[in-house]
Amino acid sequence: MNMPQWQGGDEPAYSFGSELLRWLAPPHDGPEETVAVPEPDGSSPPVSRGIKWCAALLSQARAAREAIERHAPDRIVTLGGDCLVDLAPMAYLSRRYGEKLGVLWLDAHPDVMSAAEFSHAHAHVLALLLGRGDEAFTAEVPRKLDARRVMIAGMQGWNADEDLILKELGIRHIPPAVLADSSRPILDWIETEGITHLAVHFDLDVLDPAHFSPLLFNRPGMPEGAFDGIEQGRMQLDQVVRLLKEIGAAVDMVGLAIAEHLPWDMLRLRNSLAELPIMKS
Amino acid sequence: MNMPQWQGGDEPAYSFGSELLRWLAPPHDGPEETVAVPEPDGSSPPVSRGIKWCAALLSQARAAREAIERHAPDRIVTLGGDCLVDLAPMAYLSRRYGEKLGVLWLDAHPDVMSAAEFSHAHAHVLALLLGRGDEAFTAEVPRKLDARRVMIAGMQGWNADEDLILKELGIRHIPPAVLADSSRPILDWIETEGITHLAVHFDLDVLDPAHFSPLLFNRPGMPEGAFDGIEQGRMQLDQVVRLLKEIGAAVDMVGLAIAEHLPWDMLRLRNSLAELPIMKS
Numbered sequence: 370m371n372m373p374q375w376q377g378g379d380e381p382a383y384s385f386g387s388e389l390l391r392w393l394a395p396p397h398d399g400p401e402e403t404v405a406v407p408e409p410d411g412s413s414p415p416v417s418r419g420i421k422w423c424a425a426l427l428s429q430a431r432a433a434r435e436a437i438e439r440h441a442p443d444r445i446v447t448l449g450g451d452c453l454v455d456l457a458p459m460a461y462l463s464r465r466y467g468e469k470l471g472v473l474w475l476d477a478h479p480d481v482m483s484a485a486e487f488s489h490a491h492a493h494v495l496a497l498l499l500g501r502g503d504e505a506f507t508a509e510v511p512r513k514l515d516a517r518r519v520m521i522a523g524m525q526g527w528n529a530d531e532d533l534i535l536k537e538l539g540i541r542h543i544p545p546a547v548l549a550d551s552s553r554p555i556l557d558w559i560e561t562e563g564i565t566h567l568a569v570h571f572d573l574d575v576l577d578p579a580h581f582s583p584l585l586f587n588r589p590g591m592p593e594g595a596f597d598g599i600e601q602g603r604m605q606l607d608q609v610v611r612l613l614k615e616i617g618a619a620v621d622m623v624g625l626a627i628a629e630h631l632p633w634d635m636l637r638l639r640n641s642l643a644e645l646p647i648m649k650s
Numbered sequence: 651m652n653m654p655q656w657q658g659g660d661e662p663a664y665s666f667g668s669e670l671l672r673w674l675a676p677p678h679d680g681p682e683e684t685v686a687v688p689e690p691d692g693s694s695p696p697v698s699r700g701i702k703w704c705a706a707l708l709s710q711a712r713a714a715r716e717a718i719e720r721h722a723p724d725r726i727v728t729l730g731g732d733c734l735v736d737l738a739p740m741a742y743l744s745r746r747y748g749e750k751l752g753v754l755w756l757d758a759h760p761d762v763m764s765a766a767e768f769s770h771a772h773a774h775v776l777a778l779l780l781g782r783g784d785e786a787f788t789a790e791v792p793r794k795l796d797a798r799r800v801m802i803a804g805m806q807g808w809n810a811d812e813d814l815i816l817k818e819l820g821i822r823h824i825p826p827a828v829l830a831d832s833s834r835p836i837l838d839w840i841e842t843e844g845i846t847h848l849a850v851h852f853d854l855d856v857l858d859p860a861h862f863s864p865l866l867f868n869r870p871g872m873p874e875g876a877f878d879g880i881e882q883g884r885m886q887l888d889q890v891v892r893l894l895k896e897i898g899a900a901v902d903m904v905g906l907a908i909a910e911h912l913p914w915d916m917l918r919l920r921n922s923l924a925e926l927p928i929m930k931s
Contacts, residue, residue: 389673389916390919392670392673393916393919393920393923394920394923394929395923395924395929395930397929444928446928446929569928580870581915581918582863582915583915583916583919589861606918606919606922607922609922610922610925610926613926613927614925614926614927617926617927617928618927622926622927622928623928624928625926625928625929627923630919632915632916634862634863634864634913635670635674635864635913635916637862637887638671638674638864638887638911639674639675641887641888641890641891642674642675642676642908643676644891644895645891645894645895645898645903645906646894646895646898646899646903647725647727647850647898647903647904647905647906648675648676648678648727648906649676
């Protein structure tokens with residue numbers, strides 16, 4: 370499923386990132402759906418119940434659910450878009466696989482805030498899946514995830530609000546250094562909890578922005594210190610690939626969402642090419 | 651014309667760079683040709699007359715000429731691939747427009763060496779167009795360019811071999827600092843030489859690798875100092891766009907080749923996605 374959703378991070382470039390991700394992904398022979406997302410028109414975000422673009426995000430989450438239900442698949446690959454694209458796929462997989470499902474959340478951030486803490490809903494999605502947050506969104510998750518079968522991986526730091534919520538929800542997490550050379554802690558969790566089916570949320574920002582450029586933190590033209598205090602990823606792409614391959618050998622990987630792809634240089638190049646005189650003729 | 655040629659720089663990633671450039675380029679309504687280029691198979695490069703992959707490069711240059719001649723176009727956009735992709739398009743435009751044609755060579759390097767100095771033919775192409783270098787390649791240029799109507803732009807430094815050849819051929823050049831805020835020197839050259847039709851060679855490595863990532867110099871995993879002594883670009887993408895737009899208002903832009911696109915992060919991401927368990931099912 371392609372979901373070029375950009376409103377959850379209020380950043381139009383997520384839409385382009387999703388399209389390019391689809392071009393990069395290998396061919397497949399399953400059905401494919403693309404959730405319709407309005408193009409950004411430069412208008413300022415409408416806010417409802419403390420959430421920017423709230424109505425559009427809810428409508429897109431419902432459209433994603435309907436797209437999934439049309440096929441009732443065994444497995445879902447979701448190409449985002451902002452992190453909130455994983456609401457409908459995770460909700461579907463939770464209903465389908467119940468207590469057999471584990472959720473691995475590869476992310477530099479826990480995504481557990483709510484409108485009280487932050488107006489960008491891409492930072493709410495994991496809490497919503499556990500039943501905490503805006504009621505219209507949690508209503509899209511008929512079977513909430515069980516915190517024991519959720520693991521955040523690759524997260525080094527979090528803020529005070531997040532700390533309280535993580536404790537309240539009882540979500541565990543593993544820092545990036547532990548996973549750099551070993552998949553063992555994840556494999557142990559899978560075994561201990563009896564997980565046979567796994568859905569992976571791969572927020573690309575779990576990667577170190579010094580070694581992987583298409584990330585929010587590499588947005589060009591930002592003033593010095595613009596991202597101060599926001600946790601940045603520490604993992605390497607090949608570490609994540611190794612982790613997912615080793616896990617995939619132990620469990621049935623039934624879900625994968627890739628989110629927060631922001632290929633700035635490709636976007637600049639595309640826009641530049643479109644401006645050149647000979648390209649227009 | 652798409653030309654995923656990689657042998658001129660002996661770097662398989664040029665092929666991927668060309669495919670992605672095509673995806674990024676705006677839609678057009680002219681005919682489109684893709685020159686067939688064998689996939690790299692990891693074998694070591696055969697060398698003839700001091701040129702790596704010489705036979706393949708010559709065969710591809712001829713295939714490009716034939717592809718162009720099938721349509722006899724007024725204008726050609728070429729998406730490379732290494733810099734040598736511009737041999738056939740420039741040779742065709744030189745024959746078609748004769749003394750009305752100017753050639754603007756946007757590049758951090760002069761591309762004027764020959765097999766005596768360097769075995770990678772992507773560094774030979776401008777000299778070949780002026781009639782200097784391997785005879786099988788210069789034979790592909792029935793009407794040589796006139797050095798007065800060639801201008802290298804954005805070049806800050808060059809080596810001793812290149813210095814001698816630039817003087818021998820009489821090619822002029824303008825450093826990047828002069829063009830950062832003004833297109834005037836190029837516009838003056840166009841006017842003085844009576845140029846009415848312009849072909850542009852845009853080697854992306856004219857751009858500063860600190861501000862634009864998909865360049866050779868940002869190849870991941872290179873040892874410290876691997877590119878010492880090799881001139882790197884200093885221009886900004888928006889400066890090049892401004893330059894080409896201002897020039898395009900003064901002259902008929904009949905050729906544009908974009909070369910040396912090496913989007914490393916996109917290549918790594920594509921290869922990583924293809925390795926993930928759920929993507930294979």
